[in-house]
Amino acid sequence: MFTIARRALKDKKIFLLSFVLGGIGMAWMYAALFPTIGKLSESYSEIIKSFPEAFLKAFGIDEGLFTGFESYVSTEHFGFVWPIMLIFLIASFAGTAVSREIEKGTIEILLALPISRVKIFFGKYLSGIAALCIFVVFSVLAIIPMAEAYNIDYNVSHFLTMSLLGLIFGWAILGLSMFFSAIFSDKSRVYMATGGIMIVMYVIRIVSILSDKFDKLKYFSFFHYYNAPNALAKNSIAPETFIVFISIAVIATALAAFWFSRRDAAV
Amino acid sequence: MPAIEIKNLKKYFGKVKAVDGISLAVEKGEIFGFLGPNGAGKTTTIRCMMDFIRPTEGKIGILGFDARKDSVELKKNIGYLSSDIYLYDKWTGQEHLDFAASLKGKSPRLDSLIKRLDFNPKAKVKTLSTGNKQKLNIILALLGTPDILILDEPTRGLDPLLQNEIYAILQEFQKEGKTIFLSSHNLPEVERICGRVGIIRQGKIVAVERIEDLKNKSMHSGRVSFEGVFAKNDFLKEGFTITGQNHNGFTFTIRGPINPFLNILTKYRVKDFEIAHANLEDIFLTFYKE
Numbered sequence: 001m002f003t004i005a006r007r008a009l010k011d012k013k014i015f016l017l018s019f020v021l022g023g024i025g026m027a028w029m030y031a032a033l034f035p036t037i038g039k040l041s042e043s044y045s046e047i048i049k050s051f052p053e054a055f056l057k058a059f060g061i062d063e064g065l066f067t068g069f070e071s072y073v074s075t076e077h078f079g080f081v082w083p084i085m086l087i088f089l090i091a092s093f094a095g096t097a098v099s100r101e102i103e104k105g106t107i108e109i110l111l112a113l114p115i116s117r118v119k120i121f122f123g124k125y126l127s128g129i130a131a132l133c134i135f136v137v138f139s140v141l142a143i144i145p146m147a148e149a150y151n152i153d154y155n156v157s158h159f160l161t162m163s164l165l166g167l168i169f170g171w172a173i174l175g176l177s178m179f180f181s182a183i184f185s186d187k188s189r190v191y192m193a194t195g196g197i198m199i200v201m202y203v204i205r206i207v208s209i210l211s212d213k214f215d216k217l218k219y220f221s222f223f224h225y226y227n228a229p230n231a232l233a234k235n236s237i238a239p240e241t242f243i244v245f246i247s248i249a250v251i252a253t254a255l256a257a258f259w260f261s262r263r264d265a266a267v
Numbered sequence: 268m269p270a271i272e273i274k275n276l277k278k279y280f281g282k283v284k285a286v287d288g289i290s291l292a293v294e295k296g297e298i299f300g301f302l303g304p305n306g307a308g309k310t311t312t313i314r315c316m317m318d319f320i321r322p323t324e325g326k327i328g329i330l331g332f333d334a335r336k337d338s339v340e341l342k343k344n345i346g347y348l349s350s351d352i353y354l355y356d357k358w359t360g361q362e363h364l365d366f367a368a369s370l371k372g373k374s375p376r377l378d379s380l381i382k383r384l385d386f387n388p389k390a391k392v393k394t395l396s397t398g399n400k401q402k403l404n405i406i407l408a409l410l411g412t413p414d415i416l417i418l419d420e421p422t423r424g425l426d427p428l429l430q431n432e433i434y435a436i437l438q439e440f441q442k443e444g445k446t447i448f449l450s451s452h453n454l455p456e457v458e459r460i461c462g463r464v465g466i467i468r469q470g471k472i473v474a475v476e477r478i479e480d481l482k483n484k485s486m487h488s489g490r491v492s493f494e495g496v497f498a499k500n501d502f503l504k505e506g507f508t509i510t511g512q513n514h515n516g517f518t519f520t521i522r523g524p525i526n527p528f529l530n531i532l533t534k535y536r537v538k539d540f541e542i543a544h545a546n547l548e549d550i551f552l553t554f555y556k557e
Contacts, residue, residue, distance in 0.1 A: 003369050011357065105353035109363075109407070111319050112349075113370045114342040264320035 004110070004123025009130055012093065016131050019089045023082065023139025030077050031146035034069055069152045070159075073143060074232035078162060083226060086135065086170050091194040093131050094177030095187035097124035098260060102185040107265050117261040121182070125253065128174045136166040158235045165231040165241070172222065172245040173198075175252030182256035182263070198222070268331055270295040270415060270446040271316070276325035278311050285311040287470035288325070293448055293463075298441050300461035300478075301450040308470040309450040310350045313419050316448075317347055330414060343371065346413035350420050350450070352400045360388035360395070360403045364410065371411040380406050383432055397424040405433060416440060418449040422456060434460050487525055489542035492516030493535050501531050520545060 098121065101107035110120050140163045147154040177194040184190055201221040208218035218224040225241040269292035278286040286308040293299040303309045314320045316327050318338040327334035332341045354363060364377065374380070381388060386402045395403070401424045408416060422430040437447055437460060451457050457464055458478060465475045492515045502509060502519065507528060511518040515538070521528050525542065
């Protein structure tokens with residue numbers, strides 16, 4: 001199992017490295033911009049006050065956005081760009097894990113070896129978990145040395161909380177996309193299904209914020225539970241976030257492993 | 268106990284009956300040829316044997332193990348070669364070999380195989396020719412110490428010299444008491460190295476015979492030309508098949524005794540006549556026509 005995990009990670013090391021460097025680069029950019037933006041915070045706050053309330057809620061912007069470093073990066077970086085990077089990374093790992101092997105026929109190399117399907121699946125799954133941890137740890141915690149470099153006040157514990165939120169959010173996405181990878185024999189379908197669900201969830205969240213009538217819909221969106229401003233500015237993750245993300249990750253993973261162990265794995 | 272025993276194997280893909288109730292047994296130490304045209308069900312059968320796909324019905328036993336339940340244990344003893352070349356483009360040959368060896372064990376004959384097949388393991392797969400990719404596939408199939416080789420068209424893409432080398436390697440395996448199950452389109456190949464052959468057509472086994480018995484089947488082919496007109500209908504009897512015709516004669520195959528055909532021929536003025544034992548290909552084609 002670990003042989004397969006190591007090999008899968010090695011095969012995607014350049015891809016993973018590019019995401020990690022991208023994440024670090026973004027962190028650097030936001031840290032470098034913050035001292036200037038901080039000086040103009042009062043002017044920005046006035047501008048923000050003039051925006052419609054629903055718009056601010058939809059994008060998680062509050063008036064205190066530029067007063068603290070954590071609030072600023074939670075909205076600018078971790079509220080939109082960073083989760084998109086995470087979703088792309090995880091969907092790519094999951095897509096190549098099973099469905100691409102079936103699509104290309106290389107699954108026969110693995111299945112001809114004396115290793116069970118469950119171990120093949122979890123070998124691939126482990127590589128996704130490792131990629132998730134590497135990306136989250138480097139891209140979130142890279143902000144700390146950047147903040148030091150630009151003399152910005154920060155709370156380490158808040159960024160550790162953000163890392164934890166990123167890990168459970170990424171784990172839930174990995175579970176879902178591995179489930180699609182176990183079902184489909186074509187990696188583009190995995191990307192479409194994972195991406196499609198994420199877009200629908202994002203739209204659901206926006207709709208639930210904009211309309212009181214659809215408020216309850218928010219519970220069907222990952223982006224309701226993925227509350228970066230709360231994690232970074234208030235150093236807190238709601239208990240239901242753990243329950244939802246961990247439950248989805250575990251259930252989807254178990255279903256995926258079960259499905260892969262029973263399906264026809266050749267086309 | 269047979270090395271391979273397939274009982275009433277069925278594999279349906281929706282309404283398509285890819286394999287429809289085949290049964291056969293392969294003895295230990297045998298080279299068994301599995302013949303059939305494209306779409307006959309050869310690869311589907313092999314994929315079921317390897318537990319890549321799951322049978323709709325039926326059982327497959329290999330070395331006394333259940334091909335599905337004991338799949339992991341079995342694969343320690345099976346060398347497999349796929350019908351198409353499935354390799355990781357970005358890996359080198361050596362990376363493939365190291366990866367497979369880490370899970371299956373290194374073959375004591377690996378170095379000699381690489382040398383015999385004149386294979387360069389350092390090159391990336393995407394830079395290799397089809398023939399070299401097939402060499403890597405063959406080396407991978409022979410990794411570890413398999414007791415059974417399941418090979419789906421092993422000499423595809425190889426030049427005749429390398430084909431001969433593969434035949435020699437397979438015959439050495441057989442001499443060690445190991446069993447080989449190979450599918451092929453290539454009749455001379457099967458005729459040359461296999462002891463027995465199973466013929467599959469439209470998902471069903473139409474014959475399992477020793478190669479010698481198949482060759483000894485009373486079947487002749489030939490051609491005749493006449494000095495005058497002839498009535499084709501005179502020759503349309505059971506066992507006679509007219510395979511081609513021109514203005515003064517025809518080519519034919521005869522199943523069974525040739526005397527009835529010669530008796531009809533004596534009624535005509537024959538200009539030229541040629542007859543010979545049918546080769547395996549003709550016999551094979553006869554099965555498919557039925």
